[in-house]
Amino acid sequence: MKKAPGKILLVDDNPTNIDVLYNFLADVGYEVLIAEDGMSALERVSLVSPDLILLDVMMPHIDGFEVCRKLQENPETKEIPVIFITALGSVEDKITGFKTGGVDYVTKPFQNDEILARIRNHLELRDMRKSLEIQNDQLRTQNEALDAYARTVAHDLKNPLNLILNFAKFIQDEDILTGVPKDDLGRIVDSAEQMNHIIQDLLLLAQLRKEDVHMVQVNMDAVIRHSLDRLHLEIKKHHVDLEMPTSWPDAIGISSWVQAVWVNYISNAIKYGGEPRKVKLSWEKVAHQPGTIRYRVEDNGVGVPPEHQAKIFDEFTRVGGERSEGHGIGLSIVRRIIHRLGGEVEVSASENGIGSCFSFTLKQA
Numbered sequence: 001m002k003k004a005p006g007k008i009l010l011v012d013d014n015p016t017n018i019d020v021l022y023n024f025l026a027d028v029g030y031e032v033l034i035a036e037d038g039m040s041a042l043e044r045v046s047l048v049s050p051d052l053i054l055l056d057v058m059m060p061h062i063d064g065f066e067v068c069r070k071l072q073e074n075p076e077t078k079e080i081p082v083i084f085i086t087a088l089g090s091v092e093d094k095i096t097g098f099k100t101g102g103v104d105y106v107t108k109p110f111q112n113d114e115i116l117a118r119i120r121n122h123l124e125l126r127d128m129r130k131s132l133e134i135q136n137d138q139l140r141t142q143n144e145a146l147d148a149y150a151r152t153v154a155h156d157l158k159n160p161l162n163l164i165l166n167f168a169k170f171i172q173d174e175d176i177l178t179g180v181p182k183d184d185l186g187r188i189v190d191s192a193e194q195m196n197h198i199i200q201d202l203l204l205l206a207q208l209r210k211e212d213v214h215m216v217q218v219n220m221d222a223v224i225r226h227s228l229d230r231l232h233l234e235i236k237k238h239h240v241d242l243e244m245p246t247s248w249p250d251a252i253g254i255s256s257w258v259q260a261v262w263v264n265y266i267s268n269a270i271k272y273g274g275e276p277r278k279v280k281l282s283w284e285k286v287a288h289q290p291g292t293i294r295y296r297v298e299d300n301g302v303g304v305p306p307e308h309q310a311k312i313f314d315e316f317t318r319v320g321g322e323r324s325e326g327h328g329i330g331l332s333i334v335r336r337i338i339h340r341l342g343g344e345v346e347v348s349a350s351e352n353g354i355g356s357c358f359s360f361t362l363k364q365a
Contacts, residue, residue, distance in 0.1 A: 006123050007031045009050035011041040011067070012085070013059045021054065024112045030119075038062030042070055045077055052123055054115075057086035057097070065100045072101035079129075081122040085110070154202040161199065165192040197267075201333055204260055208336050215341060217365040218255050220248035220295075224281065227262035234270050244281035249293050251362035253341045258362070261337055262297075264330040265358045269299035274355065286361060292343075293364045299355040309347050334360070 008030050012018050018034060025032045033048055035041035038059055045053070053071075057064035064084060071077045083104040084097045094105045103125075104118050168189045171177070177185055224244070228235065235242065251258065269279045278300040286292040304312055313335040335345045343361040350357045 006051040006119070007033065007048065008119065009033045009035060009041065009044060009048070009053045011035045011038070011053060011059075011064070012056040013037055014056070017056070017085075020112075021115070024115075025119075028116060038064070038067040041067055045071065045080070049077075050080060051126065052119060053080055053082045054085055054119075055082050055102075057084055057088055057093070065096055068097070068100040068102055079126075081126055083118060083122065085115075150202045154199045157195075158199055161192060161195055165189065165196065168192060197330075200260075201330065204257075204333055204337075208257075208333070208340060213254070213340055215252050215254060218251045218253045218258050218362075220250050220258075223255055223259050224248060224262060227259050227266060230259075230263055231266055231270070234267065238270055238273070238277050240270055240273070241276060241278045242281070243278070245283065248283060250365035251293055251295075252365050253343075253362050257337045257341065261334050261360055262295075264334050265297040265360075268330070268358070269297050269301075269356075272299060272301040272356075274300040274302075280350075285364075289361070291364050292361050294359050294361045296357055296359040298350040298357045300350070301355045303349055303354070303356045304347055312347050313345055338362070 008025060010018060010021055010025075010032055012021075013036050018036070022032050022034065033044060033050060035044045039062060041053075041055070044050075055064045055067060059067075064086065068082050068084075071080065071082065078101070081103045082101060083106060084102045085106050085108065086093070087108045097105045103122055106115060106118065168185060172185055172189060228242075234240075266279060266281070270277060273279060280296075280298040282296045282298070284294050284296070286294050313331045331345075338345050338360045341362060343363075345358075345360045347359075348357050349355075
């Protein structure tokens with residue numbers, strides 16, 4: 001018979017039980033090791049590292065439940081699946097077995113085929129878990145390499161792009177060009193600004209992948225002020241009628257991330273607004289979530305059709321459809337940021353029925 005993969009430690013103080021199970025499992029090809037009490041079982045596990053343990057509960061000195069607890073306390077043995085085999089069949093005993101870390105529970109008398117089926121199932125689950133862990137490690141390594149590459153590329157592009165953008169803006173401010181050259185220069189500035197946004201998104205995406213998120217109190221007044229400063233040229237260019245409250249409640253989050261959300265929302269409101277462009281910023285307490293604030297950005301554009309609202313925050317979905325400007329990852333980044341900060345994003349029609357209202361929630365500081 002083909003040898004079955006797996007090394008099994010059989011722990012039982014009853015010689016008859018040991019003989020029966022040993023002979024049966026050895027016959028089907030498993031490597032079977034023996035321990036006749038709890039202490040010798042713990043010693044044997046540290047030496048041979050079995051793939052699975054068949055553990056009797058009723059043993060002298062240290063019972064099976066305590067053996068399992070000690071196995072769970074040891075990082076080197078806690079992943080070994082333990083199947084309890086015992087005459088104790090009450091619900092309380094089974095619950096105790098699972099609480100101590102057992103993966104299965106077989107009561108005596110049992111059929112050999114039942115034991116074999118359970119062993120095979122848990123060894124297969126163990127192999128699948130190990131395979132997933134390997135794949136996760138590989139994905140983690142690839143993601144780290146991708147993040148490092150994205151940061152490197154973004155930083156390498158940033159300096160020459162800023163040089164181009166600054167010189168183009170300098171020439172634009174001189175106002176010495178007319179006609180077609182002036183229009184072409186405007187296109188260069190707009191394209192460079194768009195590239196700059198893409199680079200910022202790449203850097204932010206790489207930062208969002210980090211596992212540790214240290215949230216603090218966010219001064220929302222300052223964040224919105226800095227966001228509007230970043231969008232000063234767009235606001236001036238489109239003669240935006242901006243409405244907002246005189247003060248804002250602080251939130252819990254990361255200032256740079258929250259600023260990126262405001263910039264994305266306000267920039268889209270300007271880009272897809274009506275004529276003349278009107279943008280309204282506001283906030284409200286969430287009635288059904290005490291201690292939560294909803295921050296909102298409303299525009300007076302054509303709005304987002306209801307059938308598109310559910311997917312507007314997906315990657316590469318654009319606010320204005322396929323013909324819209326932009327690279328389509330801004331709103332997906334917004335959702336990732338807010339979810340990492342424990343909030344939610346939403347899009348709906350504006351209160352007056354004209355345009356869209358994009359919102360996000362955060363815990364109030």
